[in-house]
Amino acid sequence: MTRGGQGLARVACVVRAGAAPLWWLGVCAAGIGVLLPGLTGRRIGVMAGAVLFIVAAALVAYARRGRYAALARGAARAARHDVLQDRAVTVRNWRRGHGWWLLLAFLAALGSSYAVPAAGGMLLAGCGAGLWLKAAWLGRRERAGEALLWVRVDWLGRGAGRPAGKAVKAYRSTGVAAGDAAPGGGSRRRTAALV
Template identity: 60%
Template sequence: MEALARVAVMVRAGAAPLWWLGVLAAGIGGFVPGLTGPAIGVYGGAAAAIITAAAVALARRGRYTQRADEALRAPRSVILQDRAVTARAWRTAHRWWLAAAFLVAVAAAFAIPAAPGMVLAGAGAGLWAKAAWIGRLERARDALLWIRTDANSPLAGAYRTTGLAAGDALPGGAKRVPAAKAKTKA
């Protein structure tokens, strides 16, 4: 029996930790005088964050599209992994990389104040934008994209598809609001 995880959730799982660790590193770096001074660090960091977010969001789109084109329909015998389990597994597997990125961003703030943390936050924003793009791709194809849970990357294996109602996450990896809660909000 095969277990599948959502591609968009795997991409989106890194967005929040990178964003918040980047904001924290930029905040810490803002109090460090640095070699270039705080103004250059903040303005340069803002520009670098925008460029990083765009680069991360646009990177490998062709490969995602190609994998989606080649995706096969998932058989009924598969197990669909919950959104929270997928995100927790990704964060657990990458916790040391996240910690190392945070420490490097804080240490690099002694050269350029705040900028390295802003770049880290830009990478998180880029991953969120990429997950949103995958969600639009899923809506356009009327199918959610899944990958085996033992894949260490969203591009590490063949994709499977299900209908849009499968799983507990919306296209793009956002949390699905239960129907009972949605009705009470209206």
């Protein structure tokens, strides 16, 4: 960084980075797990999994919303020399830093299917769905405030960390056209150029 600028990552992109791997690993684990009869039987396993999915999605989606909202309200404008991190880099850093945790969670979900078929996988998928819901909520806040929220990369720490963790002191904001991700952390839709 030049002239005292900071590296900034989009808050919504960090939140959303774990959604797809948790969702797909959960779906795979549930799909494999439902093939096993388990100790409880498939029907009870799937019913328990459905409850776990709903509970996990709600807990993850609503966790620490007050902290996110407080940091968003106090967001200062990003400086001219701050460097905005690309969405792909943010996602790659998060997934690289959490790769072993994702693998262990997948194996645990598979292992749990010997007792309660599909339940562990549906729990994982629920966590992924909750992250998507939280990113969508952040996107609505960004659109309403007409400002994208960013967090300093060094505050995220190793493995892309948590965007509302104790190390994060404040957010920065930019206009909605900054960076390569839309409000909520999704990729921007490319519009065809007029000829």
